[in-house]
Amino acid sequence: xxxxxxxxxxTTLKAALEVIAAQAETxxxxxxTxxxxxxxxxxxxxxxxxxxxxxxxxxSNSSKPPSSDSPFKRPPPKSPTGRKPGGQAGHxxxxxxxxxxxxxxxxxxxxxxxxxxxxxxxxxxxxxSSHQVTDVEVHPKVTQFDMKKHRCAGCRRVTHAExxxxxxxxxxxxxxxxxxxxxxxxxxxxxxxxxxxxxxxGVTISVGSVQATCERMSDSVASTVQGIADHFATAAVxxxxxxxxxxxGKLVWMWAALTEQAEYFRxxxxxxxxxxxxxxxxxxxxxxxxxxxxxxxxxxxxxQLCHAHLRRDIQALIDAGGxxxxxxxxxxxxxxxxxxxxxAFCAREIHYDEFAKRMSPTMNAWRVLAETAANTTTGKPxxxxxxxxxxxxxxxxxxxxxxxxxxxxxxxxxxRLPVRIRKNSYGSTSMTGALFVxxxxxxxxxxxxxxxxxxGWLKRARHAFRHLLDPPALLPI
Numbered sequence: 001x002x003x004x005x006x007x008x009x010x011t012t013l014k015a016a017l018e019v020i021a022a023q024a025e026t027x028x029x030x031x032x033t034x035x036x037x038x039x040x041x042x043x044x045x046x047x048x049x050x051x052x053x054x055x056x057x058x059x060s061n062s063s064k065p066p067s068s069d070s071p072f073k074r075p076p077p078k079s080p081t082g083r084k085p086g087g088q089a090g091h092x093x094x095x096x097x098x099x100x101x102x103x104x105x106x107x108x109x110x111x112x113x114x115x116x117x118x119x120x121x122x123x124x125x126x127x128x129s130s131h132q133v134t135d136v137e138v139h140p141k142v143t144q145f146d147m148k149k150h151r152c153a154g155c156r157r158v159t160h161a162e163x164x165x166x167x168x169x170x171x172x173x174x175x176x177x178x179x180x181x182x183x184x185x186x187x188x189x190x191x192x193x194x195x196x197x198x199x200x201x202g203v204t205i206s207v208g209s210v211q212a213t214c215e216r217m218s219d220s221v222a223s224t225v226q227g228i229a230d231h232f233a234t235a236a237v238x239x240x241x242x243x244x245x246x247x248x249g250k251l252v253w254m255w256a257a258l259t260e261q262a263e264y265f266r267x268x269x270x271x272x273x274x275x276x277x278x279x280x281x282x283x284x285x286x287x288x289x290x291x292x293x294x295x296x297x298x299x300x301x302x303x304q305l306c307h308a309h310l311r312r313d314i315q316a317l318i319d320a321g322g323x324x325x326x327x328x329x330x331x332x333x334x335x336x337x338x339x340x341x342x343x344a345f346c347a348r349e350i351h352y353d354e355f356a357k358r359m360s361p362t363m364n365a366w367r368v369l370a371e372t373a374a375n376t377t378t379g380k381p382x383x384x385x386x387x388x389x390x391x392x393x394x395x396x397x398x399x400x401x402x403x404x405x406x407x408x409x410x411x412x413x414x415x416r417l418p419v420r421i422r423k424n425s426y427g428s429t430s431m432t433g434a435l436f437v438x439x440x441x442x443x444x445x446x447x448x449x450x451x452x453x454x455x456g457w458l459k460r461a462r463h464a465f466r467h468l469l470d471p472p473a474l475l476p477i
Contacts (some may be wrong), residue, residue, distance in 0.1 A: 004406070006460050031431055034228040056319050099134060111156050136451055140203050166466035171213060173466065175203065176336050177458035179210055180217040184440035187421040187455060211433075217458065218436040220465035222472055226441045228262045228446055231475055235259040237403045239411035240279065242271060246427025254422075256415050257281040260403075262475060263414055263445025265438040267428075278327070286397060288408045291387055303394040306408035310395075311335050313384055324381050327373055334366050342398075342406055367392070415444055446474055 031279065062290050087093075137357045169176075169384040175197075181328040182188045182196065190210045232238055238259050243253040246266055247252050253271045257264050267446070268275040275296040286302050290297040290309045314335060317328030338359070345355040370392075373385025388395060398404040418441055428434035447454040 001074040007112055020021040023072065024054075053316075055318065058389055062084070087133070091250065094127070098132065101132065136235070138200060138202075140201055141174075141201075143172070164186050165468075168466065169213075169216065170209070171205075173462040174212050175201075175461050176217055176462050179213045179438060180458060181444075181455050182422065183210070183214055184437060185417075185444050187424050189424055190457065200249050211425075214436045215432060217462060218432075218439050221439050221443050221458075222463045224461065225264075225442045226235070227475060228264050228442050229266075229281060231262050232257060232259065232264065232280055233284075235283060236285040238280065238283055238285060239408055239414075240276065240287060240295065241280070241408065241411040241414050241415050242292075243422075245418070245422060245433065245434070249427075250427055252427075254415070254418050256411060258282075258411055258414050258445065258449075261446070263442060265418065265445075266432075267434045267438055272328070283451075286401065286404060287400055289413065290408060291391065300391045303391070304397045304404050304406070304408075305391060305394045307335065307338070308407040308409055308412075309394075310388075317381060320380060322378075324378055325370065327376075327381055331366070331369055332364055334369070338406070358400060359396075363396055363399075366395075417441060417444070443474070450474060450476075 020043075026104065034260075054090055090424045108121065108124070111118050111471055145167060147163060149161070150159045154157065179193055181192050183190070188196070190207045193210050194207055197205045238257055240255070242253050242255045245252050246267075247267065251267045252267055253275065255266050255268055255275060257277075264279070266279055268278060271294070273294040276297065286304060287295065287305045288299050289298075290306050294355055295303065311332070314328050314331045317324040318332065319325075320328075320454070341350070341355055341358045344350045345352065347466070350358075354390070367389075370385045370388040373381040374389055376382050376385070398406045421437065428437060443458070444454050457472060457474065463469075464471050
């Protein structure tokens with residue numbers, strides 16, 4: 001083996017050091033690449049977890065509507081209650097209302113049921129029973145006004161008679177009210193209304209005439225709807241919510257508010273605090289809502305959060321698994337206790353003092369779990385826990401204040417009608433059309449709460465508008 005000479009040793013050492021330095025740079029670059037890839041893997045795993053969580057969302061653990069649930073996903077089986085299907089003992093019965101007869105036809109027996117002897121009319125001694133058969137008579141009622149022309153005997157000039165007041169347009173108040181009701185209350189398209197008028201009523205009408213009728217009806221109820229909006233200034237408790245709407249294909253928002261006596265709807269391009277204030281006006285009472293940010297314009301002491309929404313968030317924790325599931329199951333158990341006590345109180349099975357006594361330990365246990373969630377490192381439990389603590393009074397105002405309930409379900413039910421209309425019509429193509437929908441929704445909802453037949457009221461309102469009279473009352477004075 002030949003050893004390197006002394007003169008070549010420094011050169012060999014220098015080359016080795018250069019190789020070592022190059023390898024160190026390569027190792028450092030590879031370490032940086034590994035670190036970047038590890039960070040990317042973490043980010044992708046987090047993104048994957050979020051996407052998988054979104055796939056698991058349905059109406060039970062999010063704000064998605066039940067109509068969006070997969071038809072192939074069966075709900076978990078419910079525990080048997082031991083009760084038979086159908087109406088339960090003690091529930092209030094529902095019966096068909098007896099109407100005033102438009103025609104009475106006497107029915108006579110021809111012979112005695114016991115001996116067979118003939119029974120003449122003079123043998124009648126009273127009424128045995130009555131049986132009503134209700135039917136409808138559908139046919140167009142057409143009134144033709146023949147305006148005469150007159151020649152004056154004095155000046156010999158001709159005068160033409162004018163149409164009577166309130167006869168403008170080609171359709172009467174009954175048909176106009178029916179068209180408006182079909183369009184909103186039964187969320188029928190303009191084409192469907194045209195077809196129904198032709199096949200059921202025998203009346204030929206165009207799509208443009210349907211739209212013109214809707215616009216005239218919108219003008220007829222405008223002052224009443226403004227009165228409904230003003231009603232919220234004096235209300236002690238109100239509910240509010242919002243849903244998407246389309247105006248000329250662009251996403252806007254359908255805002256809705258209700259009290260025990262009225263419902264009010266309006267369309268706004270924004271989903272913010274200013275839009276919420278335009279909906280509620282000078283309302284200064286207690287507001288039922290979800291935890292959407294615009295509603296924080298009201299302090300927590302003047303709000304009641306919806307526990308039905310909260311249960312969906314709790315279910316989302318359970319579906320996430322792990323520590324979140326354990327926390328969610330404990331919160332759901334407390335929610336079940338709370339609703340059980342609330343329903344017992346509403347059914348008058350317990351008095352208020354007993355209800356408040358039962359709620360005290362439930363609220364204390366709930367706060368402990370909320371603090372535990374707020375101190376976790378996982379995103380969803382921490383966000384939910386901090387939200388509950390920040391809005392704590394708004395969770396429990398229903399315990400202390402009369403007329404306040406633990407859910408916003410009343411508003412959820414009221415807003416289903418515009419959602420169904422949106423699915424059929426894809427929104428409105430003009431602001432005039434949107435205004436008609438919101439006004440009619442306000443009338444339909446308020447009439448339902450007042451126990452007023454909306455079709456009859458619309459007929460009277462349209463007649464009053466045609467004859468320059470005040471509209472009929474809808475809200476109590």
